[in-house]
Structures are given as C-alpha cells and as structure tokens.
Amino acid sequence: MGTSYNKNVERWDVFEVSCEGRKDGNPFTDHDITGNFKGQNENVTVDGFYDGDGVYKVRFMPSFEGEYEFTISGSFKQDQGEEVSGRFTVTPASEDNHGPVRVANTYHFAYEDGTPYYSVGTTCYVWDLQSDERIDQTLESLTEAGFNKIRFCVFPKHYDYNLGEPRSYPYEGTPMDSSVLTKDNFLQYTGAASGNDWDFTRFNTEHFRHIEKCILALRDRGIEADLIVMHPYDRWGFSCMTEKQDDLYWKYVLARFSAYRNIWWSLANEYDLFLHKTIKDWERYASIICEKDAYSHLRSIHNCRPFYDHTRPWITHCSIQRQDLYKSAELVNEWRQRYKKPVVLDEIAYEGNIQHGWGNISPEEMVRRFWEAVCRGGYPGHGETYMSGDDVLWWSHGGRLKGESWKRFKFLHKIMCETPGIGLAPYEKCGWDEVCAVPEETAQMTPVRDYYLFYYSFMRPSFREFYFDDNTEVDVEVIDTWNMTIEDRGTHKGRFKIELPGREYMAVRIRKHR
Numbered sequence: 164m165g166t167s168y169n170k171n172v173e174r175w176d177v178f179e180v181s182c183e184g185r186k187d188g189n190p191f192t193d194h195d196i197t198g199n200f201k202g203q204n205e206n207v208t209v210d211g212f213y214d215g216d217g218v219y220k221v222r223f224m225p226s227f228e229g230e231y232e233f234t235i236s237g238s239f240k241q242d243q244g245e246e247v248s249g250r251f252t253v254t255p256a257s258e259d260n261h262g263p264v265r266v267a268n269t270y271h272f273a274y275e276d277g278t279p280y281y282s283v284g285t286t287c288y289v290w291d292l293q294s295d296e297r298i299d300q301t302l303e304s305l306t307e308a309g310f311n312k313i314r315f316c317v318f319p320k321h322y323d324y325n326l327g328e329p330r331s332y333p334y335e336g337t338p339m340d341s342s343v344l345t346k347d348n349f350l351q352y353t354g355a356a357s358g359n360d361w362d363f364t365r366f367n368t369e370h371f372r373h374i375e376k377c378i379l380a381l382r383d384r385g386i387e388a389d390l391i392v393m394h395p396y397d398r399w400g401f402s403c404m405t406e407k408q409d410d411l412y413w414k415y416v417l418a419r420f421s422a423y424r425n426i427w428w429s430l431a432n433e434y435d436l437f438l439h440k441t442i443k444d445w446e447r448y449a450s451i452i453c454e455k456d457a458y459s460h461l462r463s464i465h466n467c468r469p470f471y472d473h474t475r476p477w478i479t480h481c482s483i484q485r486q487d488l489y490k491s492a493e494l495v496n497e498w499r500q501r502y503k504k505p506v507v508l509d510e511i512a513y514e515g516n517i518q519h520g521w522g523n524i525s526p527e528e529m530v531r532r533f534w535e536a537v538c539r540g541g542y543p544g545h546g547e548t549y550m551s552g553d554d555v556l557w558w559s560h561g562g563r564l565k566g567e568s569w570k571r572f573k574f575l576h577k578i579m580c581e582t583p584g585i586g587l588a589p590y591e592k593c594g595w596d597e598v599c600a601v602p603e604e605t606a607q608m609t610p611v612r613d614y615y616l617f618y619y620s621f622m623r624p625s626f627r628e629f630y631f632d633d634n635t636e637v638d639v640e641v642i643d644t645w646n647m648t649i650e651d652r653g654t655h656k657g658r659f660k661i662e663l664p665g666r667e668y669m670a671v672r673i674r675k676h677r
Contacts (some may be wrong), residue, residue: 195218222422271586284312290561292329301561336361492536515548522548526567
C-alpha cells in the first residue's frame with residue numbers, strides 16, 4: 164500500500180492521507196502520526212490515528228481553494244527516513260457544500276460561506292448503533308421531516324427501552340453478560356465496570372469507521388452531526404474510565420472526526436449525572452478539543468438539572484435541557500440575556516406517551532414550544548418517545564417516526580429562512596400579551612418598520628389591532644402553524660384590525676409593503 168491520497172478535494176471536504184506503518188506493540192499508544200497541510204491562506208497541523216491492519220491515517224479539511232502541499236511525520240513508519248510528502252488541489256465547493264456552521268450575529272448560526280443556518284434538530288441517541296435496515300429508515304425519516312441536526316452518541320446507551328446490545332463497541336474486548344439485565348435491576352449496572360473485559364488502550368476501529376459512515380450519510384443530506392462524546396447511561400464502564408483513558412479516547416475521537424465539516428461537539432449528555440467526573444475533568448476535555456480541533460467546530464455541554472456555566476469561553480452555544488416541568492421555550496429571552504450566545508433547546512421534552520414526564524407531551528405542545536422558542540430567538544429540538552411493542556423508540560433507536568409534530572417543521576423552517584438578515588430576536592416593545600419576533604439586526608430599533616412575526620401560542624384571540632405609524636404600508640398574513648396555511652390579508656397602514664379564527668397556535672406576519 165505505501166502511501167495513498169487523492170490529488171483533488173473540494174473546499175471543506177475531507178482530504179485523507181493513508182500510510183502503511185508499524186504493527187508492533189500497541190499502535191494506538193506506542194506510535195504517532197502527524198500531518199502538516201499548507202496552502203496560500205492557511206498552515207494547519209493535525210494529529211492522525213491508527214485505523215488497524217497496519218494503516219495510519221491523517222485527515223484535513225481545507226478552508227480555501229488552491230494548491231496545497233503536505234508532509235506526514237511520526238514514529239509510525241517502519242523506515243525512519245524521509246517524511247512522506249505530496250501536493251493536492253482544492254477545488255470550489257459544490258452547490259450544497261456551505262462549509263461548517265459558525266456562530267453569527269451573537270445569537271444565531273451561519274455556514275462558513277455566509278449562508279444562514281436555522282437549526283431544526285432532533286435527538287436519536289444510538290441510531291448509529293442499530294441494524295443497517297433501521298439506519299436506512301432513520302436517514303429516510305430525517306430527510307422526510309426536514310431535520311438539519313441530530314444529536315447522537317459514540318458510546319452505546321443503557322436505559323429504559325435500551326437494554327439490548329449495540330452492533331459494535333468502541334474498544335477491543337468483551338461486554339458483561341446482558342442476560343442478567345431486567346427492567347427492574349438495570350439501575351444497579353449503570354456506570355458499572357464489573358463484568359466487562361475491555362482494553363481501554365485499543366480501539367475497535369470498525370466501530371469508528373461505521374460512525375464515520377453515518378456522519379457522511381448525514382453530511383450528504385445537509386444534516387449536522389451533533390456528536391455526544393460522553394454520557395452517563397452506561398453498564399459497560401465507558402463512563403468511569405480513568406483520566407488517562409479518557410484523554411486517549413478524546414484525542415482519538417478528535418483525530419478521526421474533526422475533518423468532517425458537519426461535526427458539532429457535545430462534550431456530554433447530562434454532564435451532572437456522571438458519578439466519576441468533576442468540573443475539572445470537563446474543563447480538561449474542553450482544553451483538549453480547543454487544542455486538537457484545528458477547525459474550531461461548535462462546542463457545548465448538556466445538562467440534566469443545573470446548567471453548566473455557558474459563559475465559559477470555550478462554549479460556543481448553549482445546549483439546554485429544560486429545568487422546569489412546564490416552562491422551556493418561555494425562558495429563551497432570559498437565557499439569551501444571561502449568556503449572550505445562541506440558545507439551542509436540545510431537550511424541551513419529547514412527544515410521546517411513556518410514563519416519564521419528559522417523554523409524553525402532545526404533538527400540539529411540541530409544535531407550540533418550537534414556535535415559541537423560535538419567536539424568542541432560540542433554536543428548539545425535537546424528540547419522540549411513543550410506546551412500541553418492540554421497544555423501538557425514535558429518541559434512542561431511530562427508525563420510523565410515529566408522531567405528528569415532525570410533519571410541521573419544514574413549514575416552520577421555511578418561515579425562519581424568510582427572515583431578513585440572520586435570525587429572529589424577541590421584541591418586547593409591542594405588547595406584554597403576545598410574543599413578537601423581529602430580525603436580530605433591528606431588534607434594538609424603535610419602531611421596527613420592516614418585519615414582525617407575532618405568535619399567539621395557546622391564546623385564541625378573535626382579532627388583533629395593530630398600529631406602527633401613519634404612513635408605512637404593510638402586508639399582513641395570518642399563519643395557522645398547526646394546519647400549515649398562510650392567508651394573505653392585504654396591505655394596510657395606520658391603525659388596522661385583523662380578524663383571527665379564535666383558534667390556538669395562530670401567528671401573524673407583517674412585512675413592509677414593497
């Protein structure tokens with residue numbers, strides 16, 4: 164094999180160099196490989212990784228077009244002579260390739276080429292560790308629903324409705340005998356390492372290659388991979404590894420996945436439930452990301468009860484699970500003011516009918532929370548937990564969606580994309596008894612003259628009166644957010660009255676007449 168690589172790669176795609184190297188000792192810990200990639204506008208050095216069978220790889224995501232050269236070095240080579248080197252060309256990005264997502268306008272997101280990105284996400288923890296058939300079903304469902312972000316795990320998950328074994332494990336070794344597990348005794352195994360036999364210094368490369376395949380499948384559908392690197396729902400011992408084992412894992416994950424443009428880093432799902440981790444540990448993991456991720460992908464950490472300190476400089480956006488039984492989206496204004504960062508409500512409860520309070524809200528309530536969050540300048544996330552005879556719930560396994568809320572997200576996303584500029588902001592100058600959104604760029608103006616989006620949630624007004632000034636002509640539309648209709652109500656100026664159907668979940672969009 165020697166060394167292999169492609170001579171051409173498009174901007175923001177993955178350029179990969181594969182090198183044949185040493186198999187002696189433990190290649191994951193005893194040998195290293197590093198790549199330097201240099202173009203006219205950037206000079207980037209990244210770690211590579213061992214991919215099994217004597218093959219070492221280095222990956223790079225070029226941010227510019229043009230000619231590049233690279234050198235590969237490290238102790239991986241049998242012959243410690245000259246460095247491996249070569250040249251390649253970065254071609255323009257294809258039509259649907261906008262680069263990685265970045266923070267924009269303080270509270271919002273845009274792709275690196277400037278295209279606004281409006282997150283409509285879902286949670287599906289271990290869809291990637293299911294059968295090929297179910298993975299294909301999940302990808303079809305994601306596309307049909309119009310989701311553009313999905314949260315999922317590297318490690319398998321152990322919890323209610325998740326007592327089976329995954330398709331693969333991240334380490335070489337053998338798991339405990341799962342035949343001893345029941346729904347009554349599973350808690351005693353959470354976080355336990357006993358009964359497992361893992362070598363935490365040797366990764367199962369097939370497990371990671373499969374996750375990469377899933378990341379690429381998402382990328383090709385325009386979906387961001389919000390990768391949960393650690394979580395506490397564990398019977399295999401992955402949540403209670405040593406500091407040295409954790410750091411080796413983090414560096415391997417970063418070396419393998421950082422070059423994919425659609426990666427987001429979620430340090431943890433429910434960081435505060437880890438029995439063996441402290442804030443010092445999470446800050447150490449964050450420092451590893453900041454050092455090893457040459458592309459500065461989005462980074463956050465998710466809570467169960469107390470929030471992490473989202474003001475920390477390494478956190479790019481807030482990843483929030485609601486803390487209140489009832490309120491979620493209603494608190495977006497407060498969180499925006501407190502953290503001055505994008506607010507992503509990754510868990511606002513799940514549409515479904517399981518016993519847990521976080522998993523049995525109605526589809527109407529899920530859609531209401533989405534619209535409420537969006538009109539307050541946040542980005543809500545979906546989940547679904549309907550009981551199933553085979554215990555296959557979307558929230559963890561993926562497959563086919565059973566609910567109703569997902570059918571209404573493409574409609575909302577279209578409304579979001581029609582926002583002037585980048586992102587909506589809450590506008591409290593209109594009135595106390597309605598939720599009003601305006602473009603972020605104009606939120607501090609009095610009055611805003613070009614765009615308003617009013618949302619009436621569970622309220623049912625039969626009409627609303629509006630007044631902005633005496634001269635500006637505006638076009639008015641009445642939006643039924645549940646039935647997904649937009650009704651033109653003509654052009655108005657001065658003081659005017661708009662009749663409404665007296666139903667829940669209505670909105671009014673008012674735009675300056677052109």
